[in-house]
Amino acid sequence: MATQTMGDKQSSTLDIHYQDKQVTLPLVRGSEDEVGVDIQKLRQATGLITLDPGYGNTGSCKSSITYIDGDQGILRYRGYDIAELAERSNFLEISWLLVFGELPTKKQLDEFSHEVTRHTLLHEDFKRFFDALPKDAHPMPVCAATVGALATYYQEPDSEKQIHSSIVRLLAKMPTIAACSYKHSIGQPFMYPRNSLGYSANFVHMMFATPCEEYHVDPLVERAIDLLLILHADHEQNCSTSTVRLVGSSQANLFACISAGISALWGPLHGGANQKVIEMLEQIAREEGNADRFIAKAKDKNDTTRLMGFGHRVYKNYDPRAMVLKRMCGEVIQKMGGSNKLLDIAMRLEEVALNDEYFISRKLYPNVDFYSGIIYKALGIPTNMFTVLFAMGRMPGWIAHWLEMRRDPDFRIGRPRQIYTGSTRRAYLPIEKR
Numbered sequence: 042m043a044t045q046t047m048g049d050k051q052s053s054t055l056d057i058h059y060q061d062k063q064v065t066l067p068l069v070r071g072s073e074d075e076v077g078v079d080i081q082k083l084r085q086a087t088g089l090i091t092l093d094p095g096y097g098n099t100g101s102c103k104s105s106i107t108y109i110d111g112d113q114g115i116l117r118y119r120g121y122d123i124a125e126l127a128e129r130s131n132f133l134e135i136s137w138l139l140v141f142g143e144l145p146t147k148k149q150l151d152e153f154s155h156e157v158t159r160h161t162l163l164h165e166d167f168k169r170f171f172d173a174l175p176k177d178a179h180p181m182p183v184c185a186a187t188v189g190a191l192a193t194y195y196q197e198p199d200s201e202k203q204i205h206s207s208i209v210r211l212l213a214k215m216p217t218i219a220a221c222s223y224k225h226s227i228g229q230p231f232m233y234p235r236n237s238l239g240y241s242a243n244f245v246h247m248m249f250a251t252p253c254e255e256y257h258v259d260p261l262v263e264r265a266i267d268l269l270l271i272l273h274a275d276h277e278q279n280c281s282t283s284t285v286r287l288v289g290s291s292q293a294n295l296f297a298c299i300s301a302g303i304s305a306l307w308g309p310l311h312g313g314a315n316q317k318v319i320e321m322l323e324q325i326a327r328e329e330g331n332a333d334r335f336i337a338k339a340k341d342k343n344d345t346t347r348l349m350g351f352g353h354r355v356y357k358n359y360d361p362r363a364m365v366l367k368r369m370c371g372e373v374i375q376k377m378g379g380s381n382k383l384l385d386i387a388m389r390l391e392e393v394a395l396n397d398e399y400f401i402s403r404k405l406y407p408n409v410d411f412y413s414g415i416i417y418k419a420l421g422i423p424t425n426m427f428t429v430l431f432a433m434g435r436m437p438g439w440i441a442h443w444l445e446m447r448r449d450p451d452f453r454i455g456r457p458r459q460i461y462t463g464s465t466r467r468a469y470l471p472i473e474k475r
């Protein structure tokens with residue numbers, strides 16, 4: 042096989058010669074000058090397919106939602122820098138921005154907030170649904186099952202009007218579902234949503250209030266939760282978002298696609314890492330805070346231990362979300378009286394890792410999950426709810442990608458190919474001859 046590029050910078054192509062066949066493939070350039078080879082004609086022209094386990098080199102779509110430059114540590118939603126959004130925006134505004142593409146006007150945001158606020162209730166029959174699930178179930182599969190079950194309550198076909206209603210329902214009901222999954226696990230009555238509260242305050246109220254007494258949401262807790270939701274709102278073609286797109290590519294119902302995304306997020310290599318980070322820090326604390334010993338295990342190729350909350354497929358620099366969260370950690374812990382011990386261990390781990398040849402040469406830095414768990418813990422969020430908070434935050438991103446995929450003129454069902462490595466044709470052996 043021989044390859045060569047042709048043409049000037051703006052109109053390059055890539056020629057591929059394989060045996061007696063040849064194809065000229067166009068290069069596709071993004072708005073930040075990222076370049077990809079469009080291989081759509083490759084197989085038809087040459088019989089070749091590409092092989093890329095883990096998709097490290099494969100662009101699955103064109104997208105205008107989120108831009109990441111992993112080498113520079115840049116993350117932007119619709120062109121806006123994450124640090125600026127974290128400082129100046131709020132989660133419902135970010136949801137609108139991601140889903141509809143522009144920052145909302147005041148009127149648009151007021152109407153959207155009103156709509157979301159008025160769709161937070163779950164159908165009363167959901168109480169029986171939760172009752173059917175074991176109390177000690179992890180809240181992530183409970184949430185995935187409940188979101189999937191929304192499709193049984195809202196059965197209308199996906200018209201544009203219906204899609205809008207589904208988007209509002211998902212954003213509105215996710216905090217209610219999350220809080221119910223927690224209340225179910227501790228045997229407390231579900232708290233109804235309160236329309237007088239903002240999005241994040243309403244969630245905190247449903248989590249921690251009981252019908253027995255008044256509960257006032259601490260503005261610091263409300264702001265911290267809102268900020269965490271903003272930081273998690275989208276991250277382009279990650280595992281769960283790609284899952285939502287792939288399931289959606291069969292034109293499955295939106296609730297079903299989001300349920301699949303929640304399931305994908307649960308894994309410890311993805312959103313589930315925030316829970317694993319706290320478990321790791323607590324384990325180190327029990328072992329007298331020996332960060333160096335843990336780092337040695339994480340480096341040992343004969344040991345499966347990983348430094349959780351470290352490393353990223355895309356970031357080869359400090360994750361900009363972790364940067365915001367690290368700053369926030371000290372502030373929250375100081376005000377809420379959380380565990381300084383865990384923060385101290387985390388900072389020691391970071392210091393050791395960032396000066397260690399193993400982590401330096403592999404460009405492994407703290408990711409979003411490294412500090413988020415410490416903040417959740419200081420805010421009183423139970424450990425097994427951390428990933429649920431991630432899912433709540435990721436909701437507008439999943440929805441935005443699902444919509445973008447549906448409206449893409451190049452839309453086709455997602456169907457990768459494979460290189461088959463099994464047996465070649467062989468004859469069936471009757472059971473007595475095996």
Ligand code: CMC
Pocket residue numbers: 095276279309310311312314339340346347348349350351352353354355403405408409410
């Ligand atoms: N601790 C120790 N070694 C690591 C770690 C880690 N956390 N992460 C990567 N490595 C090593 C890995 O062993 C490999 O070494 P070698 O080249 O000698 O084989 C090298 O670094 C490259 O790792 P990889 O597994 O090929 O990288 P990947 O891009 O496939 O995986 C990752 C990315 C995030 C799954 C991985 O870094 C990891 O497992 N991190 C810990 C889990 C975690 O924090 N996940 C949250 C990700 S951010 C939230 C989100 O999902 O969006």
